[in-house]
Amino acid sequence: MSHNPWIWFAAFLTLCTFSFLWRDNPFYKFAEHLFVGVSVGYTITILYHNSFMPRVWEPIVINHQYFVLLPTLLGLLAFAIFFKNISWLIRYPIAFVMGSSCGISVPRSFEGYIFRHMQGTITAISPGQSPFLLISNIVMVIGVIATLLYFYFSIEHKGIMGKAANVGIWYIMLAFGASFGYTVMARVSLLIGRLQFLLHDWLGIIG
Amino acid sequence: MNIDRRWIYLLVGICVIIPLIRPIGLPTFTTKYTKALFDYIDNVPPDGPAVLISFDFDPSTAPELQPMAQAVLRHCFAKGVNVMCLGLYPTYIGMIDMALSKVKGDYGAVSGKDFVFLPYVPGVTAVMLSMGEDIKNTFGRDYYGVPLDSLPMMRHIRNYDDVALVVSISASSLPLSWAVLVGTSYHVRVGVGTTAVSAAEYYSWLQTGQFVGMLGGLKGAAEYENLIDVRGYTKKGTRKVASMGMDAQSFVHLLMIALIIIGNIAYFNLRKRAK
DSSP states (O other), rough: OOOOHHHHHHHHHHHHHGGGGGOOOHHHHHHHHHHHHHHHHHHHHIIIIIIIIIIIIIIIIISGGGGGGGHHHHHHHHGGGGGGGGGGGGHHHHHHHHHHHHHHHHHHHHHIIIHHHHHHHHHHOOTOOOOOHHHHHHHHHHHHHHHHHTOOSSOSOHHHHHHHHHHHHHHHHHHHHHHHHHHHHHHEEEEHHHHEEEEEESOOOOO | OOOOOHHHHHHHHHHHHHHHHSSOOOOOOOHHHHHHHHHHHHHSSSSEEEEEEEEEEEEGGGGHEEEEEEHHHHHHHTOOOEEEEEEGGGGGGHHHHHHHHHHHHHHHHHHHHEEEOOOSSOOOHHHHHHHOOOOOHHBBBOSOBGGGGGGGGGGGGGGGGEEEEEEESSSHHHHIIIIIIIIHHHHHOOOEEEHHHHHHHHHHHHHTSSSOEEHHHHHHHHHHHHHHHHHTOOTOOOOHHHHHHHHHHHHHHHHHEEEHHHHHHHHHHHHHHHH
């Protein structure tokens, strides 16, 4: 069993959080509030030391790089939301962030999200593939076309179009199933991690 | 159909605790995407271009992702590959500190020589793009406050041209940002280690070649632990945390399958009776 008081405290907080499985209670509330408070405090500290001091204070006050005042003022305008008569000023930093983000993301997103995936689908079936890979790729291409047809709403889903859309629904359902299976795996992994901490780090009953 | 859900919690708890205390060692098979990432890192020359590990997760997903990060670090340190560690959000920085403190001692890895711990700098997209121009200018100093210019490892590293691979170990969509913003613009290869929740989403990115390989969830971490262990990159006595959890994982999956089957049988029986 651990002799480290911090391990004991972490184990206590873990048990407090698990107690919610029984029902809501003051121990759970304590752990929840402590988590929120510590997270905010930690983030503010990191931001102060890694962002405000080296990016604002030192350049302006110590190095006299006064051009840094411009982005600093733009950032400060975000706080205008707290003052009713000048709250409209927040539009400027938001416009800057939105404009620059869109400019950076749009062309690259077309390349990464659309063109490369289209290319991957078009070139999936090619000569010289092993039978298993060929069948897998045919199934994939059918899935892409059927799913796209399901989301094509300018033609009524009847006849051949309806059948293709139905195939699309099957593919979507299979994707949901795969996601659900992976989600179960993820949540169980988190429980395993926490119980490993309790059984190994705290109680010392597993190796 | 109205079973108190706490019975299910109890069953899940039992299915996790018993295999942890009495493991039976169910086999874990290596998937091709784990092997692909392993092979890529294994072929990076020692003291050449660096592997940039982006710790894109916080404590809430650490049980799945921290074993991955540690396994990749072990692999790099054992091979003498230079490593840069990066956290793009404030709470991610602590995960780097924890992983390095557990691994570096086993390999005698030295800060500035074998690895560089980059500090938190705000502006995720801006940081990713700025690193493409000049990594030293983007960060200035390392996490410990030492100027990057003075570190031996950084003498031959300027930007992504000197990075062999970006490994994004992530619980969010940041691997996609790495692939889209950095992979597309700077032609850097990107590998991903992700929570199981996100793994299904990334298979199409593997098929298009935008990801070199992928570690999916605790199983991916266990596979990587086994791969580095087989090659002798793990020091004796190292706890294979992810591998130790795989028995429990399998038992809970069997329980879930049983519960889904029982639930469906009960549902159809009730519907039949109602008719």
